[in-house]
Amino acid sequence: MSRLAHTVAVRATGVDMFFGTPENRVVALKQAGFEARRGELIMLVGPSGCGKTTLLSVIAGTLTPQAGAVEVFGQRLDGLGQEALTAFRRRNLGFVFQSFNLIPTLTVAENVMVPLLIQGRPFDEAHARALAILDQVGLKGREEGRPNALSGGQQQRVAIARALVHEPPLLICDEPTSALDKDTGAQIMQMVRDLSRSPERCVVVVTHDHRIFRFADRIAEMEDGRISRVVDDPKLLDTTHL
Amino acid sequence: MYRLALNMLFGDRAKLAMLLCGLAFSALLMAQQSSVFFGIMSWTYTPMVNIRAQVWVSDPMVEQVNDAKPLRDTDLGRVRSVDGVAWAAPLHTSFVQARMQDGNFKLITLVGIDADTFAGAPAVLSQGRIEDLRLPDTVIVDEWGAALMGRMGVGPDGKPRNTPLQVGDTFEINDIQARIVGICRVKRAFTGGPFVYTTYDRAKGYTLGARRTLSFMLVEPQKGVAPAELCDRIERDTGLKAWTSDTVIWSWGERSLARNTFWWFWTNTGIPFSFGTAVLLGLFVGIAISGQTFYSFVLENLRYFAAIKAMGAGMGVIARMLIVQAFTAGLIGFGLGAGMAQAIGRVMIEKGMPPFVMYPQILWATFALVLGISLVSAVIGIIKVSRVDAASVFRG
Numbered sequence: 001m002s003r004l005a006h007t008v009a010v011r012a013t014g015v016d017m018f019f020g021t022p023e024n025r026v027v028a029l030k031q032a033g034f035e036a037r038r039g040e041l042i043m044l045v046g047p048s049g050c051g052k053t054t055l056l057s058v059i060a061g062t063l064t065p066q067a068g069a070v071e072v073f074g075q076r077l078d079g080l081g082q083e084a085l086t087a088f089r090r091r092n093l094g095f096v097f098q099s100f101n102l103i104p105t106l107t108v109a110e111n112v113m114v115p116l117l118i119q120g121r122p123f124d125e126a127h128a129r130a131l132a133i134l135d136q137v138g139l140k141g142r143e144e145g146r147p148n149a150l151s152g153g154q155q156q157r158v159a160i161a162r163a164l165v166h167e168p169p170l171l172i173c174d175e176p177t178s179a180l181d182k183d184t185g186a187q188i189m190q191m192v193r194d195l196s197r198s199p200e201r202c203v204v205v206v207t208h209d210h211r212i213f214r215f216a217d218r219i220a221e222m223e224d225g226r227i228s229r230v231v232d233d234p235k236l237l238d239t240t241h242l
Numbered sequence: 243m244y245r246l247a248l249n250m251l252f253g254d255r256a257k258l259a260m261l262l263c264g265l266a267f268s269a270l271l272m273a274q275q276s277s278v279f280f281g282i283m284s285w286t287y288t289p290m291v292n293i294r295a296q297v298w299v300s301d302p303m304v305e306q307v308n309d310a311k312p313l314r315d316t317d318l319g320r321v322r323s324v325d326g327v328a329w330a331a332p333l334h335t336s337f338v339q340a341r342m343q344d345g346n347f348k349l350i351t352l353v354g355i356d357a358d359t360f361a362g363a364p365a366v367l368s369q370g371r372i373e374d375l376r377l378p379d380t381v382i383v384d385e386w387g388a389a390l391m392g393r394m395g396v397g398p399d400g401k402p403r404n405t406p407l408q409v410g411d412t413f414e415i416n417d418i419q420a421r422i423v424g425i426c427r428v429k430r431a432f433t434g435g436p437f438v439y440t441t442y443d444r445a446k447g448y449t450l451g452a453r454r455t456l457s458f459m460l461v462e463p464q465k466g467v468a469p470a471e472l473c474d475r476i477e478r479d480t481g482l483k484a485w486t487s488d489t490v491i492w493s494w495g496e497r498s499l500a501r502n503t504f505w506w507f508w509t510n511t512g513i514p515f516s517f518g519t520a521v522l523l524g525l526f527v528g529i530a531i532s533g534q535t536f537y538s539f540v541l542e543n544l545r546y547f548a549a550i551k552a553m554g555a556g557m558g559v560i561a562r563m564l565i566v567q568a569f570t571a572g573l574i575g576f577g578l579g580a581g582m583a584q585a586i587g588r589v590m591i592e593k594g595m596p597p598f599v600m601y602p603q604i605l606w607a608t609f610a611l612v613l614g615i616s617l618v619s620a621v622i623g624i625i626k627v628s629r630v631d632a633a634s635v636f637r638g
Contacts, residue, residue: 001294024376053636057633057634057636060432060552060633060636062552062631062632062633062635062636063631063633080505083556086354086551086554086555086556087554087556088554088556089552089553089554090553090555093553093554095549095552095553097549097635097636098636101545101549101635102544103250103546104253105249105250105251105252105253105543106246106249106250106253106256107249110246110249113246114246114550114553115553115554117243117246118243118550118553118555118559119554146253174635174636196485206636
């Protein structure tokens with residue numbers, strides 16, 4: 001494999017994705033192409049309904065496109081079966097969701113342990129690693145509390161800890177700041193940037209929150225189901241429609 | 243993941259309480275109603291338990307122990323002559339009216355036993371001596387009957403005395419005096435009347451007008467002769483019907499009079515249907531409440547299950563999580579329900595009403611049914627979760 005191939009973390013080419021019946025078809029992605037590199041934090045931005053979340057789902061292997069090729073760390077996802085895709089996600093992906101998706105009946109530490117337990121790690125080992133990463137996100141002392149007892153920002157920090165606890169090479173963040181105020185959102189993005197920064201890791205953030213664009217290395221703008229342009233400087237983007 | 247699955251279950255206390263209520267109520271209903279059913283059915287062959295003999299001989303047309311068809315006294319000699327018979331004793335059973343001191347009548351089960359051998363006599367006497375039955379006009383009454391008939395007793399002041407009958411008290415059977423010389427402890431019967439024991443000859447006197455009074459013959463096989471084998475010989479040589487007296491429901495043989503009595507009541511009365519309906523109701527209530535509650539638990543956690551799926555948990559792991567949750571709730575629910583059924587059973591046994599027999603098999607069957615309910619609940623949840631798209635977690 002060439003050095004270039006190693007630097008590419010995610011590559012999607014000619015991806016078509018539509019929903020509904022043939023008579024009532026909604027096109028979400030139309031010949032979409034996308035590339036993300038190792039060591040970078042790339043944002044996918046665009047107006048509502050432009051296909052950001054669908055593209056993110058395709059990259060995450062939770063949706064299989066009708067056409068096109070998706071490659072993550074050299075592994076073609078479009079040909080994989082459900083079991084292989086599940087195993088791929090288990091090993092390689094960390095998720096930060098818009099609505100946190102922390103299980104309210106579990107403790108903070110137990111929530112963070114979930115990816116490790118899914119991987120089949122022993123409970124005690126998972127617990128120790130969860131405590132360590134919760135310390136990193138500044139939640140030491142809150143490990144045995146319930147997520148609902150935390151503020152929105154703290155809950156998102158728990159979600160970040162959960163996304164990174166198993167050290168995945170690809171971190172997928174879906175609108176991570178949409179439920180947070182400006183300052184908290186900025187803190188969270190700073191934390192994502194600080195904790196996930198690694199030459200081997202790629203972070204893909206879907207957002208329409210232009211206040212956090214400054215945390216991106218590159219920004220890919222989407223329009224009508226495809227990437228319309230990729231910029232290095234957020235100032236180059238017209239954010240009025242976001 | 244199973245530990246987390248349990249923490250998820252126990253973390254939602256309101257749902258868990260509802261789930262356990264449904265399962266416990268279901269287990270209670272199934273175990274308690276089944277136990278009362280078997281208790282009532284055990285009353286149908288009570289004479290087999292109270293009147294102990296290895297072989298019973300009856301008229302060929304007899305179908306069950308409460309349906310005695312009188313035999314000729316000479317049949318006793320015929321049975322005694324069968325090879326393998328150690329001894330044979332006459333037994334009279336009939337339902338007669340007893341007139342109490344206050345003038346009221348009470349239906350009793352009159353049992354006439356052989357005065358020489360006392361074959362068929364009650365095993366336990368709490369008052370008096372069995373030998374005193376040889377005195378004129380004497381009877382032995384069972385404890386429950388003594389208490390029941392005592393309510394109809396009259397004290398020296400002429401007022402109702404409301405205390406159990408004692409040795410020395412009297413009442414009348416067909417205008418003939420019956421003087422109590424003993425109080426015995428026997429199992430109550432389906433027919434509800436008190437057991438009144440007397441001698442076979444005196445029973446003839448109490449049942450005036452009856453041409454034949456020999457209801458059954460109690461037979462003891464000679465050493466080395468199996469009861470079932472002796473039954474064959476008696477039937478072959480006399481044309482009468484012979485029965486074994488095994489009363490253990492799970493091991494009784496085809497010749498058992500208790501077994502035939504049980505099945506006679508099973509097929510000729512509405513008892514199994516009534517109790518079967520109650521047990522089915524328990525099952526359906528369990529499925530409805532537990533299934534619905536577990537389904538709502540799954541629905542409430544659906545987006546978390548979707549997130550777990552997105553994070554890389556296969557459907558097998560999630561299915562096992564749901565099964566662990568449902569079965570844990572099932573185990574606790576069964577424990578609570580069976581415990582309550584036992585507690586209610588203790589009260590019933592102390593009060594003597596209604597009859598209550600909780601065989602271990604009932605508990606095992608209830609356990610299996612509760613786990614079945616849990617499995618149905620888990621399957622409903624698994625189907626729901628399996629239809630959830632992992633990508634749905636990205637839809638806000």
